[in-house]
Amino acid sequence: MYLKKGFKILSLILASIIIFYFFYYSLFQEKKLNPKVMIGSQMPNLQSKTLYKNKVLSLSNIVSNEKFVVNIFASWCVPCKIEHPILIQLKNSKIKIIGINYKDNQKNAKAFIEKYQNPFEKVLIDSDGALSIQLGAFGVPETFLVDKNFTIIAKHIGPIDNNFVKKVINLK
Amino acid sequence: MIGTKIMASNFANGVLILSIFFSFLSNLFFFQKKFNLSIRLFNFSSTLIIFTFLLLIYFFYSSNFSIAAVYENSHTLKPIFYKIAGTWGNHEGSLLLFIVIIAVYGSLFSILFNKAESEKFKSWVIFFQNNLFLIFLIFLITTSNPFDIIIPRPIEGLGLNPILQDPLLVIHPPFLYLGYVGFSLTLSLVLSGLVNKNLNSNWAIISWPWVMIAWVFLTIGITLGSVWAYYELGWGGYWFWDPVENASLMPWLAGTALIHSMLVLKLKNQMKSWTSLLAIITFSFSLLGTFLVRSGVLNSVHAFANDPDRGVFILMIIFIITLSSLIIHILFSEKNKPITNFFLSKESFVNLNNLFLLFFLFVVLLGTIYPIILSIFDQTISVGPVYYNTILAPFVFIFLILMSLGPLLKWSNKIKLQALYIYIFIFILCLVLSIIIIVLSNSYDLILFLGIASSLFLIFSILSEIYKGSIRIKPFYLPRLLSHMGVGIFFLSIFLNSYYSYTKDFEIKINETKNFDNLSLKFVDHSIGKIENYLEMKTKFEIRSGKEVFNLEPSVRKYFQPNQITSETSIKPTFFSNYYLAINFPDSQSIILGARYYYNYLIHGIWLGLLLIIFGGFLSVFKKRI
């Protein structure tokens, strides 16, 4: 009788340790957005009109055989202003940055770039979000680091920071 | 002046600590078998905690930003109503409310329950309640003290999530809590019953109103949440199987099973061990709900705190409470004599009821945590509404039919099949009626057919019962008749709603008219204005549906900090249905407006069903006997 109860209690405690661990583990998991999917895959050869010349260009026309950064931005996006100085800093380290202007008014976009300096090699216009979807993006700002073989090395959601800059600089 | 404000915080903290102290003392005297004193100390301690809650309300009311919780969740420009509601609109305040409710339930029980011969039972109940109280109070003061101070005192508060500024959402959490936390007393009653070996019919009679009132509050809480989702989220639905909604549904299902098994305990003095297990499960799921909402395991409208450390603490509390309750259950539960029932008896139908409800619970639980389970194997997946609907639907039909038959059977006795003939006739009638409805509406679908038939059967079998007893309906049965009727109407409305409602998505320019079959919508007018902390675009549509002509005026708001869009739907209710229109915030450069129009059939039926369920439960609280 007591043995049976003891056994029950023991198995109960064991079971709850397992369940506890399960919930405990889930607490510390990355939940929000999952940027892992695109990493390591081929950068799609995005194609669109550019902001200044109004002619259709694709990524491979702009860069070849070198690492580069793709940055999705919009003039109405507040965090984009925060990361702008870092983009300028990247540009000054001779990194090519391709801007994707996400659902924006072209006048506002140009004004935005003039006001805060232009870090972009070229700006592709993404009028309906289609380019962003090809990149697997969730919103603005988002930034991708691509190596010379057009493979996506890193993806950053939200305004980029110095860690991201380090990743860019360290990449061959 | 600043001095007094700081004193306010210190004072509140002092009262909190005093409350913990007396709660400890209560335990101490309990172990010295000074039961009376122990109960009094608990009551004193809960009075203190209620006082601190009133203090916190006052700090919110007077916008005392030297209190961190006030600073983070309030703003001087907020209307008084939302200032006060802000008290429980954040993690710290809501936890304090949680504790207050534990205290109130415990104290009310100690005041209202006065039977000289059960003093030992009573003091054990208060002992368990006191310890639940104490655990959460320690949690409050160590990780989430609402009276933390900020020096220097900020001039302005940070405000409240705009989506939470809604009257329904203000009263929704307190009702949910009165339900969730109400089950804490159920747990204490069960544990005390186990320890004192008096978990019998008499126990069930004593406990009944306390279990029922918690259940009623939980039902109200869930209903309010559902009504809010319907008119605020802007897509015509009332339930979207969101993990947080599921978290409130799980204790409800367990609690409903508990109520039914308590009936057997009350009348037949059976199912003791099972009933106590259900009570433990019910409160554990209430706690799990709190964990899921509070820990940030889920990202949701409802989640406040994304602080894993707090999550760990809540998780530990859940495991301490559940594990120790289960151990008490194993140690003290009396061994059941092997009981057998006739299959066509009330006992086995209560068993079936429990099985179905726990099955629903299992499905909801599995669907909610399956993404978490798979995330351990580095897979990311979602479990959406189609899963729940597909797997639950067939079982709901059977459940409804069993629910119609169960109450007609007898306790511990076979029923003569002849007595059921009339119901077989009613069942056939329901099948015929459903076929007629389906043919007339030209929507041939098996699910719809079975849904209508089974819920009609429940409704008609109750009507026939009322008709048979019409000369003198025993008040005794009234709660059950009302609640079960509510369930019938609820499911009938759900099935009809999901098949006869329709949606039209369209894009429209000003002065344009969109025509669908016998429906036309004209975008008449719009205006944009800046109001307080948001931009609001108001619109006016003229709708012609059949012969009816009316205006709908939906609007959208764009809040600045945090940047968030909310949609204010416009609903025109008629007797059978709702006409419902919601619009999107237009893109910056376009003048085209995206809109969605719903014809929501019989949505009132769903609310009516829920109301009946609640009302039946409420009557049952005050039922003298049984």
Next chain:
Amino acid sequence: MKFFLVFIISWFSIAYANEAQDRTNSITKNLRCLVCEGQSVYESNSDFAKDIKTFVSKKIKEKNTDEDIYEFLISKYGEEIILNPDFSNKFIFLWIAPILFFLIGIFFIFRRSNEIR
């Protein structure tokens, strides 16, 4: 079992009703709005959801099959963008476990019943 299959198939046939414009809706209803809380792309007003809606209807106009669209979106956003589980391997437990639970329960209840004994 066949009975249940009929259920499930008829249920799905409702969920995925086929009218020209409705194809977009049925797809977006089965896509999770990844930046929202518990909503599908169809229900949400967020920029993300709007983009996906535009994208899906564009793809449908370009004569892509539903599978193509799903596959493309999964490659970009991962499996979690699919809202509703299907009957594939990783979901099998999700469908089987509740049925097992129910059968075990039924077994216990029948064991208690007089007539069967």
